[in-house]
Amino acid sequence: MAPLKIVSEMDESLKAKGTEFHGKTTNCGIIVKLDMDKKVAVLEQDFENISLENLKGKLPAGQPNFILYYYHDTACDGGHTDHVCFLFTEPKDDSREQMEYVASIQPLVKAAGATKAFSFDSVDDLSNEWLKSKMAHE
Template sequence: MSESLVVCDVDEALVEKLKAFRFRKATNNAAIIMKIDKEKQLVVLEEEYEDITVDDLRDELPERQPRFLVYSYQLHHDDGRVSYPLCFIFSSPCDCKPEQQMMYAGSKNKLVKTLNLTKVEQHSTPVPLLHSVHLLHTIPLRVAHRLISVPDLLLNDLFLR
């Protein structure tokens, strides 16, 4: 049923940008924020960030508009390994316009499919800032078949302040 809700295509330039981002070699935290161009009915790049902290990323999100995010961060494992998971997050504030919520929710599946994110895990977490966070997909940059979830601490840092 949700497949029939698709209303927006994904900009080809954004698809290429996200492919490059997915396989980047940098070891810093980075993010891409995407929005929907209502007139063109297209998911487009809003902003790209390098060396962005979780706090700074949270501050960049609009308070009353949905956004799609792709976030790559450094994760230290207990055994000493370091990985760089790539997280796809859908942020949809409860107090945004219903038309916006429907447009973003309907386009989410199309975006995930276009970006070839095959292992999708979805969570809904209400937080005090009236954000509903959906963690859709997490993958390490260099090991595409292993699923790594974002630590709860990261999500709490990102959206609870």
């Protein structure tokens, strides 16, 4: 059996966009595609000032998805906290592909500088309320 392909690096355009979005005062999202042959994560699409509800409409259903979501959370007292969230689904049909995607998650979380990582079962799950709930239970 061939060794698993594990993606642990981000290409330069993805790194640059992440740096640009870091510290913005609006929510931003990046749809990330894995190039398993090159073993690198690449920027597929990026969005400024987008809620998870709107971002989920941009995601392909029934496919594994990796998202970097830059979440600007405003507290009741007016303060704010910024989070870099790595949100993902896994392939459901091919065990080898699933193993490769799962094995790539932690290296990519680290490479992206994500402070939170959450899996979701369906794009329909994604909402700001879902994210707040996940963060509250961590």
